[in-house]
Amino acid sequence: MQTARALTQAAHEVLEGLPGTRPLVADPFAGGGAIPLEALRVGAGAFASDLNPVAVLLNKVVLVEYIPRYGQRLADEVRKWGEWVKKEAEKELAEFYPRDPR
Numbered sequence: 001m002q003t004a005r006a007l008t009q010a011a012h013e014v015l016e017g018l019p020g021t022r023p024l025v026a027d028p029f030a031g032g033g034a035i036p037l038e039a040l041r042v043g044a045g046a047f048a049s050d051l052n053p054v055a056v057l058l059n060k061v062v063l064v065e066y067i068p069r070y071g072q073r074l075a076d077e078v079r080k081w082g083e084w085v086k087k088e089a090e091k092e093l094a095e096f097y098p099r100d101p102r
Helices: 002-014 034-041 053-064 066-093
Strands: 024-027 045-048
Touching: 024 034, 034 045, 034 053, 045 053, 053 066
Parallel strands: 024 045
Antiparallel strands: none
């Protein structure tokens, strides 16, 4: 990965990118986000969009913005709030779905 990042930065600077800045990869039809994810892995910036709002949300949250910015802290918060939602749903729905006596 270190070599890929060095080559990406060298190509950026040879193609008149400012030294010390990162190249930007723009993918207007990102879909599942493979291109933006690989751009981030080799040290480039990434902009992802799509016509499908679900793909936009997933790319924004998972790949391009929030995970690189917040990392493990985001995963911990999602896990914490997911558990809270699960417990609240179990309390509210318990009367409709009784536990199996086995």
